[in-house]
Amino acid sequence: MARFVLEDSRSEEAGKSALVKILSVWAVVSIIGMALVWFVLGPHLAPGTMTDQAQGAQFDIKFVSTLVVPVLLFVWFFFGYSIMKWRVRPGEDGTLPAANLSGNSKAQGAWYVITTTLVLGLAAFGTYFLIAPAGAGGGEGASPIWTPGTTKLLQVQVIAQQWRFTYRWPQFGGMETTGIELPVNTEIEFNVTSLDVIHDFWAYQLGVKADANPDYNNVAYTKTLATGRFTVRCDELCGIWHGAMYNYGTVVSQQQFEQWATNMEQQNASVTKLLPKYSLTYTPSYSGAGGGYYNTSVDPNANL
Amino acid sequence: MKGVRLSKGARAGALLFGFAALIGLLIFGVAGYLRTSPPTVSVGASSSGSVNLVMQTDGAVGVGPHPSWVGYFVQDASGAWHQTTLIQLPQNTDVHVTLYEYDSGGNLRNSVWSQVAGTTGGVAYINGAAESVVNPNTNTGNGIAHTFNVPALGINVPMYGVSGSAKNFCNTGPCNTSQAHNTITFTFHTGGAGTYRWQCFVPCGLGYLEGNGGPMQSLGYMAGFLKVV
Numbered sequence: 362m363a364r365f366v367l368e369d370s371r372s373e374e375a376g377k378s379a380l381v382k383i384l385s386v387w388a389v390v391s392i393i394g395m396a397l398v399w400f401v402l403g404p405h406l407a408p409g410t411m412t413d414q415a416q417g418a419q420f421d422i423k424f425v426s427t428l429v430v431p432v433l434l435f436v437w438f439f440f441g442y443s444i445m446k447w448r449v450r451p452g453e454d455g456t457l458p459a460a461n462l463s464g465n466s467k468a469q470g471a472w473y474v475i476t477t478t479l480v481l482g483l484a485a486f487g488t489y490f491l492i493a494p495a496g497a498g499g500g501e502g503a504s505p506i507w508t509p510g511t512t513k514l515l516q517v518q519v520i521a522q523q524w525r526f527t528y529r530w531p532q533f534g535g536m537e538t539t540g541i542e543l544p545v546n547t548e549i550e551f552n553v554t555s556l557d558v559i560h561d562f563w564a565y566q567l568g569v570k571a572d573a574n575p576d577y578n579n580v581a582y583t584k585t586l587a588t589g590r591f592t593v594r595c596d597e598l599c600g601i602w603h604g605a606m607y608n609y610g611t612v613v614s615q616q617q618f619e620q621w622a623t624n625m626e627q628q629n630a631s632v633t634k635l636l637p638k639y640s641l642t643y644t645p646s647y648s649g650a651g652g653g654y655y656n657t658s659v660d661p662n663a664n665l
Numbered sequence: 666m667k668g669v670r671l672s673k674g675a676r677a678g679a680l681l682f683g684f685a686a687l688i689g690l691l692i693f694g695v696a697g698y699l700r701t702s703p704p705t706v707s708v709g710a711s712s713s714g715s716v717n718l719v720m721q722t723d724g725a726v727g728v729g730p731h732p733s734w735v736g737y738f739v740q741d742a743s744g745a746w747h748q749t750t751l752i753q754l755p756q757n758t759d760v761h762v763t764l765y766e767y768d769s770g771g772n773l774r775n776s777v778w779s780q781v782a783g784t785t786g787g788v789a790y791i792n793g794a795a796e797s798v799v800n801p802n803t804n805t806g807n808g809i810a811h812t813f814n815v816p817a818l819g820i821n822v823p824m825y826g827v828s829g830s831a832k833n834f835c836n837t838g839p840c841n842t843s844q845a846h847n848t849i850t851f852t853f854h855t856g857g858a859g860t861y862r863w864q865c866f867v868p869c870g871l872g873y874l875e876g877n878g879g880p881m882q883s884l885g886y887m888a889g890f891l892k893v894v
Contacts, residue, residue, distance in 0.1 A: 522774065522866070524864065525816055539782075557774070600877065601882040605862050632777060632780040635779055635798070635800070637776070
């Protein structure tokens with residue numbers, strides 16, 4: 362940090378005095394600002410608290426936002442004070458002789474230590490919370506490392522195709538639905554795949570986001586904590602109707618979910634018989650337009 | 666032969682004019698191309714409070730910039746066919762749809778679309794027979810040619826295909842009912858005003874990646890809007 366030593370009243374003593382003033386005001390306003398961000402803004406930050414993973418993401422954003430407050434305010438206050446107090450006034454010569462410019466090793470060292478600690482600390486914090494809890498709702502690939510630690514999971518297969526999501530329920534006879542309901546206080550395992558191009562299953566309020574790739578099973582976990590409505594969007598540009606590739610789901614009570622699933626199972630019984638056996642991926646037949654995706658044939662691109 | 670000699674200024678002016686004309690022509694062409702849109706066929710309310718919508722799907726539309734593409738025709742009040750997928754409907758109205766299917770069928774990429782949904786009674790009538798699920802299996806039938814799917818209204822109607830080897834198969838549209846076809850009828854309710862996109866879920870864009878390019882991504886062919894007013 363540079364320190365200006367001038368021959369007039371803006372001397373080293375004046376600089377120290379100014380720094381004390383800046384730090385005093387900064388400290389008070391920072392505490393107030395951090396409290397406001399943490400307690401007032403924080404609970405309303407995205408993506409909410411509907412699931413364990415969403416809650417974790419909200420905590421991360423809240424924590425980082427709170428730490429940003431003092432840094433931002435210090436920069437603003439220093440600039441503001443500098444402009445007000447040390448500007449060149451009418452009649453003054455604004456030329457600063459190079460000989461009057463010197464450094465302050467203590468200030469420089471403190472700046473390096475504080476900023477480095479902050480950046481590395483946030484990097485470590487972010488890295489840890491990218492994987493906790495249970496993968497933090499991100500797609501972990503076919504063999505997830507971070508799992509919920511329970512085998513009592515509701516399995517939901519997300520099937521993306523241009524341009525809708527459908528959902529298969531292996532624990533409910535392998536039925537497939539165009540809508541999605543989930544029970545509250547339940548660990549969910551999403552198995553995400555695609556029947557054509559790359560899509561992305563982004564259940565915003567659930568804190569879940571996983572790419573849907575053809576011929577690949579991408580696993581993501583979440584634990585529902587509260588009832589409510591959530592939005593599912595495709596987050597990979599996938600063609601003309603990409604912007605319209607969304608639907609809404611609901612987290613309901615466990616009893617309501619059981620009722621919904623049972624009704625769906627009965628309603629869809631006749632079409633469930635026509636579906637292929639439940640599988641984590643479905644291989645295309647490459648039989649051209651209109652070709653079924655469920656009977657493996659010859660890949661025309663095999664030799665490419 | 667002695668030519669007319671232009672001054673340096675005149676030659677520069679002519680060059681600039683030619684360049685500007687070329688740029689203008691390019692902009693006109695691109696803007697014209699981007700603004701091209703199929704017509705909207707308006708279906709007005711009848712005295713009974715319901716409306717009739719008559720459409721046909723053909724394996725090749727036979728007209729326009731892509732005559733070989735699969736697509737829809739919609740009939741207007743005068744009985745004329747228009748190659749389009751933009752349809753204006755009155756709100757809160759029952760729409761009786763008659764759809765003439767002239768295309769051959771295939772297996773579905775996702776068999777869930779073999780189920781009829783969002784129609785009155787949850788059924789569609791294929792050549793007069795009520796069906797809630799249409800068999801997509803080409804081993805035991807003709808398969809499904811296309812689906813009429815309006816996601817926001819929860820509508821999905823699979824259209825049973827015509828045999829590709831049928832006598833009098835319609836190779837190019839607009840087709841007429843003397844040619845091989847299936848007649849699919851169903852009724853749905855429009856609800857509130859809005860613009861609802863609709864599409865086919867059979868990847869019928871022959872020759873395009875995953876079958877989902879070309880007509881599948883073009884208004885007037887296998888993608889469109891219901892404009893409910």
